[in-house]
Amino acid sequence: MSAPALQRFDTVRQAFHVEAPYDLIELIFFAYRDFVGEADLVLASYGFGRAHHRVLHFVDRLPGLTIAELLDILRITKQSLNRVLRDLIEGGFIEQRTGVADRRRRLLVTTRSGEALARELARVQSERIASALAEAGEDTRVAVTRFLAGMVGEGDRAHVLELVARGRVNGAHR
Amino acid sequence: MSAPALQRFDTVRQAFHVEAPYDLIELIFFAYRDFVGEADLVLASYGFGRAHHRVLHFVDRLPGLTIAELLDILRITKQSLNRVLRDLIEGGFIEQRTGVADRRRRLLVTTRSGEALARELARVQSERIASALAEAGEDTRVAVTRFLAGMVGEGDRAHVLELVARGRVNGAHR
DNA sequence: GCCAGTATGTCAGCATTGTTGACTTATTTT
DNA sequence: AAAATAAGTCAACAATGCTGACATACTGGC
Secondary structure, eight states: OOHHHHHHHHHHHHHTTOOOOHHHHHHHHHHHHHHHHHHHHHHHTTTOOHHHHHHHHHHHHSTTBOHHHHHHHHTOOHHHHHHHHHHHHHTTSEEEEEOSSOTTOEEEEEOHHHHHHHHHHHHHHHHHHHHHHHHHOTTHHHHHHHHHHHHSOHHHHHHHHHHHHHHHHHHHHO | OOHHHHHHHHHHHHHTTOOOOHHHHHHHHHHHHHHHHHHHHHHHTTTOOHHHHHHHHHHHHSTTBOHHHHHHHHTOOHHHHHHHHHHHHHTTSEEEEEOSSOTTOEEEEEOHHHHHHHHHHHHHHHHHHHHHHHHHOTTHHHHHHHHHHHHSOHHHHHHHHHHHHHHHHHHHHO
16 A cells, blocks of 8 residues: 555544454464463573574574574674574584685584474474464465565565575475 | 374374475564564653553553453563553553452553553554555455464463453443 | 451562674675 | 675673562451
């Protein structure tokens, strides 16, 4: 919708007292809370937190990821990243390799145990997603995927969709 | 699905190398990041954070909420809640009233400016949801609602759905 | 009316994960 | 050789979780 069109819509919405989708706002909160909460339990037994999960997940999905790319995905500072990355490297879950074309770069890859943990976390979350999709009806998946993509900021959406697709390809090749 | 049925499903899944829904796992991360990120910008101009948003939101939606109920919704400790609640009360966004039936209880309600801020935040988030739904096709809403409800932990789902419904009723009455 | 239980508030300390700012090192590009 | 880039590090701080301990006010049962 264009900007003027949005303004007209807004006027109409106010005139008719269209209610905000409070049910969805709240369900997003509760769904996310439980979605990440279950993984947190697994992580806690390794002494890790959510930040470690995010790093491990994307390194597993995008092997050879550089620090700069990871910072861009997570939108945190390198100081924040370094803390959790150090934990993962010292724990033997992630390894750094020096870039070939550019030796300044650190290419991140999971070790065997890093991959195992990443997959275990993905499995837990997958099961919750699968059961939610099953309850909602299997044709729900396309709708949900499109909805979630639409929730991503417009400026970032193309990039995010490209990353998600890149992850799929890598995943299929391993 | 029953537990033995899930085990059989798992065996089949492994045998056929069924991929986890990595696209959805990642889209949930990116969608949530941007969904709350936009509200964070508004909150920052008031000197508030996400924790304040959650408290303000539920007090606005469920006027007369008690501390105990709020703790149950947010799943945090009373010490954590008290810090942000104090900020909101001192800032004049939330008021406490003594319970009538039970004078130990503190019934929480938003002030005029608290209501205004809560509605402003809800408006920002509503617009993102509305545009995501519009892009995905309007019939998506039912599917997304069911999916999100299915993502909530089973033990909590009935309670969550009741809360969401209660909020709607109150909202219509104001 | 007393007493156990409940609802709330508060102090102190700590962990995780985010931030800014400043600076270093290694490497590539110009 | 100089400038730009990729990454690492130190120090300090903020937001938001946590545990444990204890205080206050009120209710409900006996």
